[in-house]
Amino acid sequence: MIWLKTLPIVHAQRLNAQYTVLTVEDKDLAAASHPGMFCELRAPNQEGRQFKPISIYGVEGTRLSFFIKSVGFGTDALCALQDGDTLEMMGPLGNKFPVFAGKKALLVSGGVGYPPLAWLKANLPDGTTVIHLHGGASSEDIFDCDISCTMDGSEGHQGLVTDLVLPLIQEHGINLIYSCGPVGMLKKLTELSGDIPHFVSMEAYMACGVGVCHGCVIPVGDGFQRVCKEGAVFDAKLIDWRQL
Amino acid sequence: MIWLKTLPIVHAQRLNAQYTVLTVEDKDLAAASHPGMFCELRAPNQEGRQFKPISIYGVEGTRLSFFIKSVGFGTDALCALQDGDTLEMMGPLGNKFPVFAGKKALLVSGGVGYPPLAWLKANLPDGTTVIHLHGGASSEDIFDCDISCTMDGSEGHQGLVTDLVLPLIQEHGINLIYSCGPVGMLKKLTELSGDIPHFVSMEAYMACGVGVCHGCVIPVGDGFQRVCKEGAVFDAKLIDWRQL
Amino acid sequence: MMKTKLGRLALDSPITVASGTFGMEYFEIMDVFDAPILPQDKLGAYICKTITPLPKAGNPPPRIYETECGMLNSIGLPNPGLQCFLDEELPILLEKLSIPLIVSFSGGSVDEFCMMLETLEKAEGIAGYEINVSCPNVENEGIAFGADSDVLYQLVSRLAPLTNKELIVKLSPNVTDIGRMAKAAEAGGASSISLINTLWGMAIDWQTGKARIPRKVCGYSGKGVKPVALALTYQAAQAVSLPILAMGGISCWQDALEFIYAGASAVAVGTSNFTDPGAPARIYDGLLEHLKAKGSGIKDLIGTVS
């Protein structure tokens, strides 16, 4: 089921100047959501403009939350919402992260790649060993994780997350990778991951969000696939990274 | 001087579902304003859209007020403003009502033609006899005046203001007419006013508001004149009403 | 009240959906969607995404960009090709649809267009065709045939004798004289025209100097094109007596009504489907209520702008 709903915001938590977490309450949506899925969101004052795809950051009981970085008019309007304001939403959309028992998993996120992996981490099967490696431009972009990197060195290791991946794989015997973040990071990570299974949640500009417009494609195999429909989670090995 | 200012609203008074009076405080604007002049107004959430021409409804000390009817997106946004919100404005613009000593004046307004005449009435030279005749669709459109008419009979006389004009002219020896309102009313009034001097404040769609775009013209004499520059007050006899 | 005619087709509603903006993927989700996204009791016809002789993968991403007043797209007509359409998609469409199906198609030469039409004619259940000669996002198909009135006339006059079904020619707005293009379609034997396809459009990332869409120039649609679409609908209506299926930025029933006054016998909702999947149904409801209050039917209003 895909719902088109207008829900009151039960909590709008501003994490810092750039990031806000919006929480809504809805039984149906909460029950149908899984890590990797996203919703199309819109602030009420953006009527007539397109919805914006935002990963589901978590479900607790009947509550659903979204972790949003303000980067343009759509996300600015979302981040400006306050408790009690309404949120227009369509979802849940897309596929889920596949999960496997008894794995040693490395989760790698960059910037707004954080939310889907943070939720996935909390939902991996018992017995999974997990390391969540997260990076961003500065300490403002860092949230709860196991290892962090910043470009400016203001928190965690200075440099790119991908600098740390190989040593981590070796040290911990990683045999499963999940990732979400900027294309450059994902591309590099795919090189580094070698034979290890690697699932990546991709971003793309979207119009319909439900598979009808073919606007959100990425090159997969010898054709294109839709991020909103076949994705957002893809097997990283099938993506033709050279075209991205 | 023409000012372009963003001023806080010191009082937003909602008269009824359709009409709101906005008051701002500004020494310069208040001093330069005269009955018949208007300002171009815009609500802050309408940035990128055009300003709307609104007559100055009155000046008290350094306060300036506007009497606005909500009829479309621009005026809706203005009428939704509240105390403390800001108002973007450009003005004062246009010419003034000419005034003459010792006259028996009839003021005729319809709908949103009310504000300029209400202020004019309060500013006519001492010794002027004044009758303010005002009409509208229903009692919601009626405000303080001497004689009122409504189309639906819910207040004052039932019918058009123009039905009452001839008897009033005769009874009171009217020798000066001022008017503002819908074109149909003004046209009829011009016929009825015969040789009596008649000054009318005209409405037109405006873009620049300051005379540069030639968008707001009305047919006057054998050409066109700009409502924002040569007007908004015109000698009713010079307007080519047939073209309107 | 809402009944209208588009050439040889009698439609129960003047509201349709624009090719490519309402893909048949909606059928997959219509049962799982809690909004009325394919309200067949409110749509006059269903127009499918443009198909071409052979499968097309479409253009490389990014394919879309939202501008302040609409959107840019360079989808590039991805489609499974004629054969797969007939084998796989058509049966699903016919099963799901209770309203007329109009098949949009394009080709790279007059012969290809003719072959498409002849092949489609053999299938059951198609009510009409929309000839897409106006897609700005492909090299070979499309706009080359919609940019020159002689070329368009040649094409349409070859196609018209091949069918007795509704033959709509979809015109490009990127022409000097829309009236002349409409006349060419009429002279060639089209039974109606549709317009507008997307306008030329472009956007550039000012931070990097990179075009937002790799092909640089692409197609512009949505709210910002409405005044242009309305002007061209009016100009086309003045030029020909063919019925017009109009589109371009329609997002509410008042917009639809403007197009009807300008000369449209039916309208299509495109880009608005993305900002409001319930738009076609809402537009139908609003228009019906307005007509009821007014006591007139669609047919009384077509082309009556004064």
Place this chain on the structure above:
Amino acid sequence: MMKTKLGRLALDSPITVASGTFGMEYFEIMDVFDAPILPQDKLGAYICKTITPLPKAGNPPPRIYETECGMLNSIGLPNPGLQCFLDEELPILLEKLSIPLIVSFSGGSVDEFCMMLETLEKAEGIAGYEINVSCPNVENEGIAFGADSDVLYQLVSRLAPLTNKELIVKLSPNVTDIGRMAKAAEAGGASSISLINTLWGMAIDWQTGKARIPRKVCGYSGKGVKPVALALTYQAAQAVSLPILAMGGISCWQDALEFIYAGASAVAVGTSNFTDPGAPARIYDGLLEHLKAKGSGIKDLIGTVS
């Protein structure tokens, strides 16, 4: 950093004002206006309202209508005519201006255009001309010359030999192939081109079925036309090596920068003057700051979209 060249003219700023949207009435109020409305230190040139051989009263009202994403106008080139321009307006312009004056003009025949140019050439102080062959709001002047590349070539090739000053040809966006029109202007001897004039546009009052503008089809400008203007600027820049003065929906410095990347050597602000009389100055300031931070000049960026 902000210096640029438009054909034979060296401009200190790439920002100018679009003909007809920044009438010389601003001179009357510039001293009484508390916003920087004619910041000559920030403008590269001043382009006056189009003048015609004889005085014109313009079109009957209403002449303008604001749409959701821009505005419609059917002003119809009201102007005092060539003689009055020379006698009364030009002296005021020359007194007030410290930046190059570009005179926009139009005519009803090739001979009229030539007569205008010959007469203007005798006046002192004019830096260049913008030939308006693209106004959609008049019957005789304008767009007839801008809709056909052969006609345009004939006109420009008659005009070019008559002047050594900057000769800008202002193109209409309402054409099938802007590149072809640009090439005709280049072949005829223009020293630069400007675009876009207004797109065809229309709006109808859905409550009454009446066109918002009595002439029905008129000119559309502002935010909603920006993607089209940018696409046409790019297409024209690909077709010719003439410098381009670009316009169409520019409201902020980022918009201006997009046009420069697309191929514009200078830009003009039109409709935005109405929503923000301080727009040209703000655009100048923003662009300058951006270029400083980037360490590049305008000239390094022109046409470098990738």
